[in-house]
Amino acid sequence: MKRDSQDAPAQLLSWYDRHRRDLPWRARPGETADPYRVWLSEIMLQQTTVPAAAPYFRNFTERWPTVSDLAVAPLDDLLVAWAGLGYYARARNLHKCAQTVAGGMGGRFPETEAELLELPGVGAYTAAAISSIAFGRKATVVDGNVERVVSRIFAVEEPMPGAKPKLRALAATLTPDERPGDYAQAVMDLGATVCTPRKPKCMLCPWAEICEARAAGIQEELPRKTPKGDKPTRRGVAYWLLNPEGSVLLRRRAEEGLLGGMAEVPSTGWAEGALPGEAAVAAAAPLKVALRRLPGTVRHTFSHFHLELEVAAGRAGADWAAADGFWVPVDRLGGQALPSVMMKVVRHALAHAGRADGGAVETGV
Template sequence: MDSTEPQAKVSTLLLAWYDRHRRVLPWRALPGKKADPYRVWLSEIMLQQTTVQAVGPYFKDFLSRWPRVEDLAAAPLDEVLAAWAGLGYYARARNLHKAAKVVAEEMGGKFPDTAEGLRALPGVGPYTAGAIAAIAFDRPEAAMDANAERVVARLFAITAPLPGSKPEIIARGKGLVPQNRAGDFAQAMMDLGSAICTVKRPACGNCPLRALCAAEAQGIAENLPVKGPKTVRPIKRGAAFVVRDRKGAVLLIKRPEKGLLGGMLEPPLGPWTEKFPKPAEALKQAPFEADWKKLPGIVRHVFTHFELEIEAWVAEVKARPSSLWKDAPREILWVDVERLGAVALPTVMKKIITHAIEDEGPLFRKKG
């Protein structure tokens, strides 16, 4: 798009397209209706780096458990983490709970109605603050997520690679926001990026902004935005120890509150290194002495910045040991098989437990 082109043309065309093609989503108000700030905030946190499809069942479940922000604030953190289990990026759930307490206890249950005010809540960054301010309060703020960045990079044919070009893209995007219907405009950008201006094979023939798109004019739309080089992902390996008592309950311990899978549960695990521990070495890593048996096969899981391979060791104990390690005691739980789906187990740990317990029927059911 020519930089002198009036932004009004973009918003007019995009909003007209949105009025005909807008998606129906659980957290989205019906046309002309006011959005509920609590629902908008909850959905925006869940949608960070997460697909609409994955969020759907979690959003409905959270809203059913905790209909108001005061309900969420009053819930124990462990319950919130258990409900979040499987959605990933667990710091989001901890910050969600923190922010709910702030809003419920310090703001009388009312969310701030400006981007600046929202930005002060834990877990709310520049994108989310703009999105909530626009969608819930109709403030003329930009919501520059990856969709909007892609649309803008193509509209203006910005060929410099991300993330270096991000400031320019965001500045261009802010210049497009209309004074009226800013919330619809923000959601229209996302719907356009999701349905038309896609990463691969964009449907430029159906795009309402085609005539204004500089990248399309140059035939380079699919190549934008350019991204920097990818980093290599190392592989870490280790042993997991799945213990069951005579009733079949599984021993789980709680991870530290900060860092990877913070505050979530796991079976006892050895350290993660380049190579698997040899059997004698693995037995030293076990939480206590028992008749450990190593299972055939490997559990693989991919995290954002490394891959994990786990060999599972299993044992059955007659009595629940009173102590595990001498150092760094951690919270211990024995969880019945039927309750495994109701506690804060991240997906990787569910994989390990599923691998170790070839039981009668599935241990975990997918949400929704």
């Protein structure tokens, strides 16, 4: 760096005191941060932007203002409230963590990174954030914003994700003993508002003079990324089955794995290659009913693959109660813990399944 890096934290904190963002989970100057709100926000922000997370955070804290309130909430209520944030394993771990803190810990979060790492769903980033922001302990918080800032300050040209350990080590050299929580939030604010992925506002940056990437004119090129391979496409058929009472068959996914514990419209397995044939679709159906393929395809993208689902609709007969799953009135589907891909299936089926499959159904889904 161009000058003593010991000056950098103080300079950034001075900038932060003037330009800090007003966020719903952030303590105001002079206030003590609430560990529950810090923890909840950091879990939400792991894969979500601040604008997207803010309304969810407000909803959660209004319904469950303390970790003890969240601990006793039914898991399905929490999953429904989480819908749209994705990565439902985080929501299940959120519930487990709340129960752990509210139960064996008397409602108090531990203060050290080592103790925090023992909690369900708390990784290195979240542990460091809670320890520093909520308890004022020195800890190096590294998220995507921090990685971008550090890669530019030190002109790290090694591509991501291989550069992560190096960036963490470099970030640790800047973390101050004083005000580590404010410093962590300051670096994240800097990355979010000034040192942005595209067209960074270098003229407004408090670290412009020490930024090695800016000096070399490569700030917009960093951090470099290893090219990603093409995502595979998996395909399957979902079953839209109505019983004589006009309810839809749903089932619960296994607790472990993709969308674990969520409700779903039953489907065949999801596999690469061609869609399963008619015989395979009939054999995998939850009930032996006449099926009609609906026009069109439901498409959804997960982190590691694309999914294409066709929908087969049918009307259950007298044996409907023997189906493996549970029946939900269509107008109550909005109260189920359905992930985004399944909401797409529901909307597709409602748009295309007509009276041949038991009559049109009105719903607000």
